[in-house]
Amino acid sequence: MLKIENLKAEIDGKAILKGLNIEVKAGEVHAIMGPNGAGKSTLANVIAGKEEYEVTEGSIELNDEDISELAPEERAHNGVFLSFQYPVEIPGVSVTNFIKTAINETRKAKGLEDMPAKDMLKMIREKSELLEIDRKFLGRSLNEGFSGGEKKRNEIFQMAMLEPKLAILDETDSGLDIDALRIVANGVNKLKSKDNAVIVITHYQRLLDYIVPDFVHVLHDGKIVKTGDASLALELEAKGYDWIKELA
Amino acid sequence: MSKYTEEQLEEELKTQEYKYGFYTDIESDTFPIGLNEDVVRAISKKKNEPEWMTEWRLEAFRVWEQMEEPEWANVHYEKPKFQDIAYYSAPKKKPKLNSLDEVDPELLDTFKRLGISVDEQKKLANVAVDIVMDSVSVATTFKKTLGEKGIIFMPISEAIQEHPELVKKYLGTIVPTTDNFYAALNSAVFSDGSFCYIPKGVKCPMELSTYFRINEGGTGQFERTLVVADKGSYVSYLEGCTAPMRDENQLHAAVVELIALDDAEIKYSTVQNWYPGNKEGKGGVYNFVTKRGLCENNAKISWTQVETGSAVTWKYPSCILKGNNSVGEFYSIAVTNNHQQADTGTKMIHLGKNTRSTIISKGISAGQSQNSYRGLVQINSRAENARNFSQCDSLLMGNACGAHTFPYIEAKNKSAQIEHEATTSKIGEDQLFYCNQRGIDTEKAIALIVNGFSKEVLNKLPMEFAVEAQKLLEISLEGSVG
Numbered sequence: 118m119l120k121i122e123n124l125k126a127e128i129d130g131k132a133i134l135k136g137l138n139i140e141v142k143a144g145e146v147h148a149i150m151g152p153n154g155a156g157k158s159t160l161a162n163v164i165a166g167k168e169e170y171e172v173t174e175g176s177i178e179l180n181d182e183d184i185s186e187l188a189p190e191e192r193a194h195n196g197v198f199l200s201f202q203y204p205v206e207i208p209g210v211s212v213t214n215f216i217k218t219a220i221n222e223t224r225k226a227k228g229l230e231d232m233p234a235k236d237m238l239k240m241i242r243e244k245s246e247l248l249e250i251d252r253k254f255l256g257r258s259l260n261e262g263f264s265g266g267e268k269k270r271n272e273i274f275q276m277a278m279l280e281p282k283l284a285i286l287d288e289t290d291s292g293l294d295i296d297a298l299r300i301v302a303n304g305v306n307k308l309k310s311k312d313n314a315v316i317v318i319t320h321y322q323r324l325l326d327y328i329v330p331d332f333v334h335v336l337h338d339g340k341i342v343k344t345g346d347a348s349l350a351l352e353l354e355a356k357g358y359d360w361i362k363e364l365a
Numbered sequence: 366m367s368k369y370t371e372e373q374l375e376e377e378l379k380t381q382e383y384k385y386g387f388y389t390d391i392e393s394d395t396f397p398i399g400l401n402e403d404v405v406r407a408i409s410k411k412k413n414e415p416e417w418m419t420e421w422r423l424e425a426f427r428v429w430e431q432m433e434e435p436e437w438a439n440v441h442y443e444k445p446k447f448q449d450i451a452y453y454s455a456p457k458k459k460p461k462l463n464s465l466d467e468v469d470p471e472l473l474d475t476f477k478r479l480g481i482s483v484d485e486q487k488k489l490a491n492v493a494v495d496i497v498m499d500s501v502s503v504a505t506t507f508k509k510t511l512g513e514k515g516i517i518f519m520p521i522s523e524a525i526q527e528h529p530e531l532v533k534k535y536l537g538t539i540v541p542t543t544d545n546f547y548a549a550l551n552s553a554v555f556s557d558g559s560f561c562y563i564p565k566g567v568k569c570p571m572e573l574s575t576y577f578r579i580n581e582g583g584t585g586q587f588e589r590t591l592v593v594a595d596k597g598s599y600v601s602y603l604e605g606c607t608a609p610m611r612d613e614n615q616l617h618a619a620v621v622e623l624i625a626l627d628d629a630e631i632k633y634s635t636v637q638n639w640y641p642g643n644k645e646g647k648g649g650v651y652n653f654v655t656k657r658g659l660c661e662n663n664a665k666i667s668w669t670q671v672e673t674g675s676a677v678t679w680k681y682p683s684c685i686l687k688g689n690n691s692v693g694e695f696y697s698i699a700v701t702n703n704h705q706q707a708d709t710g711t712k713m714i715h716l717g718k719n720t721r722s723t724i725i726s727k728g729i730s731a732g733q734s735q736n737s738y739r740g741l742v743q744i745n746s747r748a749e750n751a752r753n754f755s756q757c758d759s760l761l762m763g764n765a766c767g768a769h770t771f772p773y774i775e776a777k778n779k780s781a782q783i784e785h786e787a788t789t790s791k792i793g794e795d796q797l798f799y800c801n802q803r804g805i806d807t808e809k810a811i812a813l814i815v816n817g818f819s820k821e822v823l824n825k826l827p828m829e830f831a832v833e834a835q836k837l838l839e840i841s842l843e844g845s846v847g
Contacts, residue, residue: 165802189801205799209817218813219803
């Protein structure tokens, strides 16, 4: 699904990713952990194609196609989804209108007609139930005045609607209380299939109690310094990150 | 790959071309340039006007001659040379038409290119169209349906002939000939426009719609509109404008007067897309318009405008809330791009008791444009319990444009309640990236954000107009994202 080789990226001339390798296969869940400033969010943004970051070396392949030169919307059309750590507000644009536009623009890019309103409605109903989202919520302006939990739930709702091949959840657990965390994790688990993959970026073990990863990678100073199974996350929780820094 | 930075956003906004830049080659009958009493008389004669009308025009001309062009607005432009303008132009082929099939095919083609073909309009079952092309109406539809209700909807030149008593009674009562420089000029030389009368208690069954369009190069356009809603009646009036590309600046000085008698309601919606000039700021229409309405007891007037065109806009649709319990509303979206300048807003004059007014203004500035809101809320001493709510929001794109707000409040009655809110925001790269990440390209993302910003006003437009307005917003701001 995703194959990243020797990825080096910088922002404003400052190197953040310094030769990163990772391979994620369909059906897998990978967790990326690491201390603040390790480059976790940079990795998410670079995969999604944020322009401020410059890829100086290496490659990003999605299903054997190099996507590192594609515009962010083209990567999205190819099935990359990023759940933002800080989702932005768009006043006056309802959650429904936004997701409708996103779906139809993606369909247009693939040469398809707009999704019939009836199908869209059915899908919205299903997915909002899955994430325990109230109908009234769908009419509100995107992220405007949303609580932290509502914002994250809305991100996963969009993921459910867009059905991406590769979903990257950037600190989706931050700002969530335990109930919201359970709903969000439950949603992600239900969306998992043998055909898609999930990368969970997190600081803490907490989310991984609910979304159990097949692999856990530790990112430090722009490189993956250790890879293990779910037990590695527990070890990090117990021992902190200092011993990892010494590994590097 | 569309690498997107703030600078590129600006760049893209600069590189859009006027979509409606073409010139219809219809034979025209144009007066020589210049303005004096003889020209005013000639215009009046050309239209077979009665003596009182000729005198009314001459009086306005004499006042205008003594007046000076106003300079207080936050706009800078080369003043029109009023003696270099031709004050009358009418299409020469002016056959009486029984059906739209008889309309000059080239004219129909013009409307098709504007995306507002008459054919299309006819299909919108509830819209009657009175098309004004270069000053003279060439097609009027749905007259019969309206006639059955006693509704009069016709070019004002015909109304002067057929309903002189109504025109004489109301013309110039809301915007007097002496009101301001451009209103005086319009009164002297207005070529045509629309007249509408809704009889007592009648709810007009369809939206009344007029399309204005400047066509002949170097021709000034002076439209005159008069809408009278008699007691207890209701009418929704739509006015839409586009103009073809021209190198020299064209002057457009229209006057619109609305009269809502007791318990009547008038909704007046405008979409204005005159040629804004090229990206260097050359050419474009000067849009100096006076629009004002009068509300008697329990009457209501709503102005809704979407202003995307013109090089310079100077326009303040206003309400005089004379009657008790009368209501005035102003909903506006003004978009400026490149070198466009807009100074627009409203005046709400509260005279009666329990009068209420609402002002929602959305300014969107891009390129090197300047966008000003200027509004006056005046509560007079006898206006007990008057209320006003004003909201002025500005959205900026790039770093070279400007947004300005000039709210004036005069309250002479202690019971008045006045609220004013204002915000300024900018389309951020984070917003664009968020949209991009969801598969929405930057052009579409800007349209989405702008439409969201303008939603409260777009919602006030009649359905079919809202769609057109939304399209216009996109066209006005679209770039060439690679």
